[in-house]
Amino acid sequence: MFAKTDELKVLRDPVHGYIRVELQVIWDCINSAWFQRLRRIRQLGGANMVYHCAEHTRFSHSLGVYEVVRRMVSEVPDIVAALSERDKVVVMAAGLLHDLGHGPYSHTFELVTNTSHEEYTCRIIEEDTEITRILNSAAPGLAKEVADVIRHTSANPLLSQIVSSQLDADRMDYLLRDAYFTGTKYGEFDMERILRTLRIEDGRQLVVKQSGVYAVENYIMSRYHMYWQVYYHPTARSFECVMNALFRRIKELYGPANEEELIDVFRPLIKNRPLSLAEYFRLDESSCGYAFDVLAGHPDRIVSDMAGRIRDRRLFVYADSTPESIEAVREKLAACDLSEEYYLGHDSVRQNPYVPYTGQQDGSIWVRMKDGSVRELSNASNIVYSLTHGPTNDDNKIFFPRELAGLD
Numbered sequence: 001m002f003a004k005t006d007e008l009k010v011l012r013d014p015v016h017g018y019i020r021v022e023l024q025v026i027w028d029c030i031n032s033a034w035f036q037r038l039r040r041i042r043q044l045g046g047a048n049m050v051y052h053c054a055e056h057t058r059f060s061h062s063l064g065v066y067e068v069v070r071r072m073v074s075e076v077p078d079i080v081a082a083l084s085e086r087d088k089v090v091v092m093a094a095g096l097l098h099d100l101g102h103g104p105y106s107h108t109f110e111l112v113t114n115t116s117h118e119e120y121t122c123r124i125i126e127e128d129t130e131i132t133r134i135l136n137s138a139a140p141g142l143a144k145e146v147a148d149v150i151r152h153t154s155a156n157p158l159l160s161q162i163v164s165s166q167l168d169a170d171r172m173d174y175l176l177r178d179a180y181f182t183g184t185k186y187g188e189f190d191m192e193r194i195l196r197t198l199r200i201e202d203g204r205q206l207v208v209k210q211s212g213v214y215a216v217e218n219y220i221m222s223r224y225h226m227y228w229q230v231y232y233h234p235t236a237r238s239f240e241c242v243m244n245a246l247f248r249r250i251k252e253l254y255g256p257a258n259e260e261e262l263i264d265v266f267r268p269l270i271k272n273r274p275l276s277l278a279e280y281f282r283l284d285e286s287s288c289g290y291a292f293d294v295l296a297g298h299p300d301r302i303v304s305d306m307a308g309r310i311r312d313r314r315l316f317v318y319a320d321s322t323p324e325s326i327e328a329v330r331e332k333l334a335a336c337d338l339s340e341e342y343y344l345g346h347d348s349v350r351q352n353p354y355v356p357y358t359g360q361q362d363g364s365i366w367v368r369m370k371d372g373s374v375r376e377l378s379n380a381s382n383i384v385y386s387l388t389h390g391p392t393n394d395d396n397k398i399f400f401p402r403e404l405a406g407l408d
């Protein structure tokens, strides 16, 4: 038996109404320094440069994922019956902790430092931290079981499907939350309906009843819209592009010989080794924000310019990437004596709101038809079929300083 908190803890949340905690182990994880660190990391990197209210954090998203998992394991009858009490605690903890290893401005940071947030998440859970001790003192071996769900190596495949598949608690929370905080209404979908129509097939596969297909189509469409309108918004990508240029410049200027001269927050960038958890802990968007301000006064012209651009939101402008547009920017850069390496960014994005089953992965969405047969979603929905078989969606852009846009 897992210890309960002395009273039911309820945290108000604009997306789910209330987040309910009644297990001491969950409450202790929330109150740990590692989990509180997520208050200092935004959920959406540079999207707040476009959507000014998108200031929500990994902290609130993680609580939201926990709440969706908690509802699944306590309100969906098939799941309630299929999981042991221990599995329910494991999967709720995995939902709560799945983003624990995110660094600041995750995407850019992972790219530049060659780190993976998932790897750090598992290290924080397993490498004898406060989190490890909280989990293992609630039940010996619990920390490894939680990390196994996040790594997709759990003995029970249902647990990973609940936390991370193409219809999981993680996506359901971030789509609703990101839609709410950006104000993009079409990011919303009917999660209640999806939860009501969830079933388990053969004891090991989550499926949706055919009557829930419309709600799932709506969820896939919201994903489609959110990608183009929010996650791949060119201004958010411009923010990443400028930050990427700053970090590359720092890596070029600094190495082991002069690392002491670099502001300490950014020293991990130039280390070609995995960071210690103590080093990783200090990396958050508060410490980075301070560093940008300091570096805005740096003697290197490129470092000071890029850091000031990030701090003051003087982002690069963008244009579709074509041989002509690239050539035009190159000529202007040469005329202004600006280095193409830092002042001309390229980025292409492509998205599939849903990936049909290929036999390689277990994250597909399955539908139990009225006749009892089970079909993969793109064979049960015309809309999803069209989305996955239609032309590929991609967007190729170049990014460059606004000052160049007016030069002719």
Ligand code: CA
Binding pocket: 061, 098, 099, 170, 174
């Ligand atoms: Ca997440």
